[in-house]
Amino acid sequence: MQANSSPITARVQIELAERSYPILIGTSLLANALTYQHLPQAATALVVSNTTVAPLYAAQLTEALQAHYAKVLLVTLPDGEVHKDWPTLQLIFDALLENGCDRKTVLFALGGGVVGDMTGFAAASYMRGVPFVQVPTTLLAQVDSSVGGKTAINHPLGKNMIGAFYQPQQVICDLEVLKTLPDRELSAGLAEVIKYGPIADMAFLDWIETNLDALLAKEPAALAHAIQRSCEIKAWVVGQDERESGLRAILNFGHTFGHAIESGLGYGEWLHGEGVGCGMVMAAHLSQRLGRIDMAFVQRLTTLIQRAGLPVKAPVLSSTDNAGRYLDLMRIDKKSEAGEIRFVVIDGPGKAAVCAAPDAVVREVIDLCCA
């Protein structure tokens, strides 16, 4: 293990008073002792991973952690969104209790968004709260789900319905682990990267358009910048609205339609990022029909999403009343209030807003995007 030069190329701080924490971004972070300088102290650490990621990186992480914790345990969950449920969460609690883990035990989430969300909720709930560290191994988790403290599991009637706002102690984004990421998952991650452009930073959207090929080729410098800028924007938003009482909802651009797709097709059929990619196209059309942006901007965004390898044509969820099915699924979204769906729309390039929309307009958008 190298220990003499810092592998950290960027550090983004999430500012939340006593819950503030850093996001470390760099190459080969897992392999470098300097990465682990400021871990919470405890007797025991539990690494939570899944059947896909554990064989690749669990040995490396647990070995590094053994320099800091007397006991380092590993629990390996089944892989996939379909397992983001209570029985799988229970595997984490079982491991903690069977090993006599106490209130200071530190959990490490080694995996993508599902592992991060579940480990975070387990950490929030075990003995009413133990510290945890995010070690995201997908681009999607590095730029979005591991940052900001949203943790949850799914309920058969809705995605992420049971969870907590609970912040990690730090986030370790190692570019090296992205080398083993399948192309489909890289694209899914790019959906969340692209998202930050239209809602907050048009210069970043320009940059993504210019550097998309480098990103798709996993060039480290391009990935590092994409991750850093995405985390900076997310940090800025979350720092102002930790518990999503207002501004933070803009980070869900594309997610209202996307969640309906994911849920309607059955979790795991489309990747989350694929739902978000297609959902952004739908939300852009809605924004255009509500008079917020012009069709040229919708086309520009659609082209970029397609170039990123993401679906831009929405799936048919019902052969009888397809738009009605979308609407029903969106009404149980967490942002809905008293049955009224709250959409995140682009309110002119680089700016987002949350608003309601007439069912008839939403139906037109669904019909158009599914055609």
Add this chain to the structure above:
Amino acid sequence: MQANSSPITARVQIELAERSYPILIGTSLLANALTYQHLPQAATALVVSNTTVAPLYAAQLTEALQAHYAKVLLVTLPDGEVHKDWPTLQLIFDALLENGCDRKTVLFALGGGVVGDMTGFAAASYMRGVPFVQVPTTLLAQVDSSVGGKTAINHPLGKNMIGAFYQPQQVICDLEVLKTLPDRELSAGLAEVIKYGPIADMAFLDWIETNLDALLAKEPAALAHAIQRSCEIKAWVVGQDERESGLRAILNFGHTFGHAIESGLGYGEWLHGEGVGCGMVMAAHLSQRLGRIDMAFVQRLTTLIQRAGLPVKAPVLSSTDNAGRYLDLMRIDKKSEAGEIRFVVIDGPGKAAVCAAPDAVVREVIDLCCA
């Protein structure tokens, strides 16, 4: 429903900055419109109760809430500590999602400690947090579990292992509902009332000794004072240490031994308050052996606990190594750190401390109390 005179005889404020809330104490609060003046606003309320309490008081509460919420729903859980688990918690999430409840939905916990703990954890977790109100119907819940924001469910390997610190919007303690409380449960509640004396207020201990017969006879004036003073002491402690990083642990006097008894016998065999009652006798003996109090104080406390109708002789949990079994069960207590059990001891009358104790001394105490 009376509306013209305030039924609230005492109001105790829990001071936790933006999470502060009042405890209302009085006679016939459920029946009086003034009780409901400051409820959180929403379209929907969900009353959570159990099969024992719902037939007695759910109609009265839901009717009163209909003046404030367009839709008032009721979910009735099976009664008992043995049901304080995930499948039962899931009934609350099912009811919320099947009825399209949104992020503003207010949950009302109508029942004892189990209903309060489960409803609180459901409120903490549903869509990452919705408001809730405690309407405790047992003395134990009124003086202890409904106040302070500890919520949880049990795991097969330990009590209250999965939960959250999550504060209610208010607590409504109606003395009227205690009229239907069985004697055994009244005694269990008195265990938590008695607890506040030795750990914090010897004048209150004197008062309890003088007024115990009135409390056992459910005289309203005596009950009102016992509840108010208990809540005041709890408010003072919780206000200084919401998340139990230090001082708050003293509220667990008697609980380390008590949880071992509850868990060792199987949840539901002894009531929580019975475990605490007997656990206080054991913790008092431990305090004496550690040189913190004299035997006369142990005797005084034991006599009062026995007069209150509570067990003072500890059950045998294993025919081979009984003390070892107690120790094993206590090592997975949440206050344990790196396998070392943290005991709450009386550090002189009216004052508590948290400390470790040699296994040999703890074994002597267990052997003595089980004999």
